[in-house]
Each structure stands twice: as structure tokens, then as C-alpha cells.
Amino acid sequence: MKRIAIQGSIGSFHDIAAHQYFKDEQIQLICCSTFEQVFENIKHDPTVIGMLAIENTIAGSLLHNYELLRDSGTTIVGEHKLHIEHSICCLPEDSWETITEVHSHPVALMQCRGFLAGHPEMKAVEAQDTAGAAKFISENKCKGWAAICNANAARLYGMKILQESIEDNKHNFTRFLVVSNPNKADFLRPLEQTNKASIVFSLPHEEGSLSQVLSIFSFYKINLTKIQSLPIIGHEWEYMFYVDLAFNRLTRYRQSIDAIMPLTKELKILGEYQDDGKQPKP
Amino acid sequence: MKRIAIQGSIGSFHDIAAHQYFKDEQIQLICCSTFEQVFENIKHDPTVIGMLAIENTIAGSLLHNYELLRDSGTTIVGEHKLHIEHSICCLPEDSWETITEVHSHPVALMQCRGFLAGHPEMKAVEAQDTAGAAKFISENKCKGWAAICNANAARLYGMKILQESIEDNKHNFTRFLVVSNPNKADFLRPLEQTNKASIVFSLPHEEGSLSQVLSIFSFYKINLTKIQSLPIIGHEWEYMFYVDLAFNRLTRYRQSIDAIMPLTKELKILGEYQDDGKQPKP
Structure with missing residues (x-):
């Protein structure tokens, strides 16, 4: 297990x-x-x-x-x-009229901003976890409190669902x-099915340094599925790059890593794994 | 004015x-x-x-x-x-012992996560604004409520500062x-002092398409100061790129934009402006 x-x-x-x-x-x-x-x-x-x-x-x-x-x-x-789909739930004895506080993880609250804006009577309180908020309210019989979590968690903790799909964006x-x-x-992970990798590296402040690294990936036919730069605090003009790569042949990908190594600083492979496949549809 | x-x-x-x-x-x-x-x-x-x-x-x-x-x-x-520096403040008659709720903008609460973890007795409540939370508590005399905001806002609204610099990371x-x-x-903005631009574009799913665009910027001696890819929901394998560019000569930069145009889709210039200069030190 x-x-x-x-x-x-x-x-x-x-x-x-x-x-x-x-x-x-x-x-x-x-x-x-x-x-x-x-x-x-x-x-x-x-x-x-x-x-x-x-x-x-x-x-x-x-x-x-x-x-x-x-x-x-x-x-x-x-x-x-x-x-991700969010529901608002409360104790069975509560209703829309009695709710004064809604508890959830800050990211969940953010994803339901539109819903919360329409309910200024509800105070948005941050919790460590979506399901944890439902659990706490259920176990402590917190009257007037609602939680935002997924519908399964609401049922699991014996809560009443007031409304499903309250997230602003269905995607x-x-x-x-x-x-x-x-x-x-x-x-x-079956190494032979590995077709994705996440890496992080920093680059010296030299003109075109990122372009050189990406050109090498392109020569090796390695695709980028994500790139994000983050400034390195205290090191003016130095950046950290988080990059996700997609490839068909593991050997080819590993050769490309060897090829970019001399051009990067602090290159770290965060992992090699299998792509979850296409974007899920709502 | x-x-x-x-x-x-x-x-x-x-x-x-x-x-x-x-x-x-x-x-x-x-x-x-x-x-x-x-x-x-x-x-x-x-x-x-x-x-x-x-x-x-x-x-x-x-x-x-x-x-x-x-x-x-x-x-x-x-x-x-x-x-960004955060302080926690309350009504003059309140003290550490009497605070049960702390109100602020979700991003400010996140930046003080370590502080809040050390104060589990305080409920973290989301507000639309840091200074607005202090203002609300002050005007409505909310006993037992604290706000997280900058020290100036605390003083402006006649609040008592319990502790300054409560953010987790000083950078x-x-x-x-x-x-x-x-x-x-x-x-x-004085156009002759313009040395930075923010642009957004999407790229077709073709091998090396980002590498080509960045190579062109490099040929034109245009530096990237930020790059972030975002997946376009519903368009599998298509990405939107937000890029900040730094340059010395406005004409050269504009030529580079003309040069990448045919390789990109939905290219949009978000603005051309003057760099704020080096990273501020704490």
C-alpha cells in the first residue's frame, strides 16, 4: 500500500x-x-x-x-x-439567510470572487484547506458558518450544499x-514512457542568453510547454527560469540537457515523468 | 492636477x-x-x-x-x-490579548503567513484593501479586530501599531x-526616454516557434526582462506569452516588433515606457 x-x-x-x-x-x-x-x-x-x-x-x-x-x-x-468545481455548504439547520461567514482556502476564495462580491453579508475567512473548513464547521457545529469546498467533501462531512459550481470561471x-x-x-514511473521534464536554471546577464538555450532545445526537437522567469532578488538582472519540456525520445532530451549545461548556471532537473495528456475539458 | x-x-x-x-x-x-x-x-x-x-x-x-x-x-x-512592509494595528484600547480577527487584502495575508501561523488565535479575514481594513476598523470601532497594512495607513486612521515588519520575506x-x-x-511619458516595453502574443504549436521569436530579439539586441507562458484554455498546445523587453534604441525595438509580427498570432503591445531602474533594496 x-x-x-x-x-x-x-x-x-x-x-x-x-x-x-x-x-x-x-x-x-x-x-x-x-x-x-x-x-x-x-x-x-x-x-x-x-x-x-x-x-x-x-x-x-x-x-x-x-x-x-x-x-x-x-x-x-x-x-x-x-x-476544480466549488460548492458552498453549511450545517443542515442553516440557510442562505443565516450565513454570516464563509471559510475556505485563500485560492478557493479567489476563484469564487464573483460569487463573494454578490454576497457582501458573508465575511470571507481564510482556512488552511477547503475540505478542512467543512470538517471544522461540521465537527464544531459552527452555526452561521459556510465552507467553500468540493461537493464530495460537503457530503462526506454531512454538510448541506447551498449551491454548486460557484467558481467564477468554469475553465x-x-x-x-x-x-x-x-x-x-x-x-x-515507467522510464520508457517518460515524455516530459521540468527543469530550473539561471542565466548570466548576457544578451540573447535565453535565446541560445531555447535554440538548442529547438535543434534537438524538444518542445517547451511552459516557461516562467523569476528575478533573483539581490542579483540585479539575473533571472531564474522554470521550464517544462516535452519530448518523444528520452535520450534526445538528455543530450539537449548536456548541450545547454555549459550555457546555464545552477541547472537542476526537477523531474522526468509522463505527461498527463491533453488539457481536461470542463 | x-x-x-x-x-x-x-x-x-x-x-x-x-x-x-x-x-x-x-x-x-x-x-x-x-x-x-x-x-x-x-x-x-x-x-x-x-x-x-x-x-x-x-x-x-x-x-x-x-x-x-x-x-x-x-x-x-x-x-x-x-x-512592501506590513504592520499589524488595532484600536488604541485593544492589545495582543484582545485581538480575535485580523483583516487585510488576501495578498497581504499571504505575505504574512509565518506571522499568522504563530497567531492561531487570530482569524484571518479577507478585505478588499489593506488600508481600507484599518479605516473600517477605526470608523466602526471594531473591538478585537486588527488590520494588516502599511504603518502610514495605521497612523492615518488613528490605529495603534502592535508590530511593524511582520512580512515573512523582507525582499x-x-x-x-x-x-x-x-x-x-x-x-x-517622454518618448525619447522609453527603454522598456511589455508585449503579449500567442504562438502556433510548431516546433521551436518561441526560439525563433527570441532569436530575432537577440539579433536586434533587445533584452528580455520577463517571460511568462500561459496556456490558452480550450486551445490545446497553444500558449500566450507575456514578455517584457529592454532596449536602448526605440527604433531598433520597433523594427524587432515588425520582424516578429509574421511569426506570432494576436501580437499586442501593452505599452512602451521608461524602466524604473534597478531593483529597489529593502
Whole structure:
């Protein structure tokens, strides 16, 4: 049985993503309250696998998770894309008229901004987790409090759903990464099916340095599926680049990495894994 | 007298950024509760100038503001970088022992995550604005409520500062854009001092298409200071690229734009303006 460390409670989007990704296997969740704890669990027990959100179509990249990942000593072994739908739920005895506070994760609150703007009578309170908010309200019988979470979590904790699909944008997807101790990686992903990689590197401030690196990838027929630059604080004009690559042949990709190495600084491979395939449709 | 539309109240970081940017001029603020309203103000009165946060070292890019900017019909005429420091403040009669709720903008709450984790007794409540939270608490005499905002706003609204510099990361900077009706742009920025541009374009899914565009910029000696790809929802494998360019000669830059045009789709120049210069130091 695989043990998967996630941020959030049973019923959270991380839980759903983990069960969908490991759909043919028995898994046991280790629920953590922070992403730091997810990585600590893997550090203390190399057999633990982590699952963490890395980007969302509305909220963008989770820069803090990129940073944790880079410094964690773990490697990415897979990815999973999930369509995100939010419901508002409350205790069975509550109703629209009695709700004064709505609790959820800040990213979920942001994704329901339009809904919240239409309900100025509800105070938006930040929680560590979407499903965790529903759980807390249910267990502590918090009258007048609502939670924003997925409909399954609402049912799981015996909450009443006031309204489903309250997110502003129906094209709301989160991409999750599956991470593990590098020594365990080969048991977790079929290397022959690897067709995607995430890397990070910095570049010296020389004209055209990024163009040179991307030209090399192009010569090797490696496709970029994501690029994001981040300034390196305190190093004026130096940038860190997070890049996702897609390829057909692992050898060709590895040759391209050897080829860009001398042109980059602090090149780090965050992981090599199998693409989750096309964008999920709502 | 220039009229500047900002998101937030008097005393907010947008207010500070506006006064620093227009430091030698008399300005009058139009305080809006949303970024949408900032753009609506410019639409209704072409003499109004807008100021909006676009990225932060901790929170990353404000993707929603990029989207609003792209669709707004305004152009960027300037930028300003501001060091962000947060204080926690309350009514003079309150103290650490009596605070049960802390109100602020979600991004400010995120930037003080470490501080809030150390104060689980305080409920984190989202507000539209940092200074606005202090103003509300002060005017409504909300006992037991604290606000997170800059120290000036706390003093402005007669609040007691419990602690200064509560942000997790002292290297916390926000970059603001100054935007206007394109017909007014030439009165607002000296075209001969223009050395930066922000553009957005999409690329067809062809191998090396980004590499070609960046090679052209490199041939024209145009530097990239930022690049971010965003997937176009519903168009599998198509991406939108937000790119900031730095250059010495405006003509050379404009020639490079002409040169990349045939290789891109939906190329849009978001603005040409003067670089705020080097990264501010904390």
C-alpha cells in the first residue's frame, strides 16, 4: 500500500487528485496542514510519496511550491490535471439567510470572487484547506458558518450544499505534481514512457542568453510547454527560469540537457515523468 | 492636477506608489474597490490615469490584471517598484490579548503567513484593501479586530501599531504599472526616454516557434526582462506569452516588433515606457 502525503484533509482536492492518479492501487493518505510538512514526511520516510498543487489556470503558478520543490531533494515522478468545481455548504439547520461567514482556502476564495462580491453579508475567512473548513464547521457545529469546498467533501462531512459550481470561471484546472525520493523514482514511473521534464536554471546577464538555450532545445526537437522567469532578488538582472519540456525520445532530451549545461548556471532537473495528456475539458 | 484611479483606499500601497511615481506633481486619487473599476474610470474619462499592481516577488504575477490590461484599450506609460512592509494595528484600547480577527487584502495575508501561523488565535479575514481594513476598523470601532497594512495607513486612521515588519520575506517588492488612454500617452511619458516595453502574443504549436521569436530579439539586441507562458484554455498546445523587453534604441525595438509580427498570432503591445531602474533594496 502506497502512502501519499498531501496538503489538506480527507475530501480535499489533493485527496481527489491522489485517488485519481493512483486509481488502480490502494493508497493511504497522510494529511498535512502545510506543503512544508509534505516534504518533511518524505524526508523522514523515503517510501512516502508527495502530491502537491503547482499551478492553476486562474491563480497561476504556486511560486512557493516551486521553491520548496527545488530545495527539497525530491524528484517529480508524475503529474495530474484536475477540473476544480466549488460548492458552498453549511450545517443542515442553516440557510442562505443565516450565513454570516464563509471559510475556505485563500485560492478557493479567489476563484469564487464573483460569487463573494454578490454576497457582501458573508465575511470571507481564510482556512488552511477547503475540505478542512467543512470538517471544522461540521465537527464544531459552527452555526452561521459556510465552507467553500468540493461537493464530495460537503457530503462526506454531512454538510448541506447551498449551491454548486460557484467558481467564477468554469475553465478552472489545477495541475498537481507527484514527487518522491529520487532513489524510489524508478519504481514509480515507467522510464520508457517518460515524455516530459521540468527543469530550473539561471542565466548570466548576457544578451540573447535565453535565446541560445531555447535554440538548442529547438535543434534537438524538444518542445517547451511552459516557461516562467523569476528575478533573483539581490542579483540585479539575473533571472531564474522554470521550464517544462516535452519530448518523444528520452535520450534526445538528455543530450539537449548536456548541450545547454555549459550555457546555464545552477541547472537542476526537477523531474522526468509522463505527461498527463491533453488539457481536461470542463 | 492629474487624477489617478487606484484600487484601494487612501493610505494603501497603491496610494504610496502613485505619490512616489508622481512625486513632483499635484495628484488627486480616485479610490476604486476593484481593478475593473480602475479601467472603467479611464474608459469614461480619458484624462484619468490608472495605477495597478502587476507582480510581486512573493505572490507572483497578477494574472487577472494582465487580462484586464490586455482587454482594456489602455496603454502602459510607466512603472514603479515599491518595497512592501506590513504592520499589524488595532484600536488604541485593544492589545495582543484582545485581538480575535485580523483583516487585510488576501495578498497581504499571504505575505504574512509565518506571522499568522504563530497567531492561531487570530482569524484571518479577507478585505478588499489593506488600508481600507484599518479605516473600517477605526470608523466602526471594531473591538478585537486588527488590520494588516502599511504603518502610514495605521497612523492615518488613528490605529495603534502592535508590530511593524511582520512580512515573512523582507525582499518583498511590488511592481506597479501606470496606464492611460493611448491618445494621452505621449503627454505622460517622454518618448525619447522609453527603454522598456511589455508585449503579449500567442504562438502556433510548431516546433521551436518561441526560439525563433527570441532569436530575432537577440539579433536586434533587445533584452528580455520577463517571460511568462500561459496556456490558452480550450486551445490545446497553444500558449500566450507575456514578455517584457529592454532596449536602448526605440527604433531598433520597433523594427524587432515588425520582424516578429509574421511569426506570432494576436501580437499586442501593452505599452512602451521608461524602466524604473534597478531593483529597489529593502
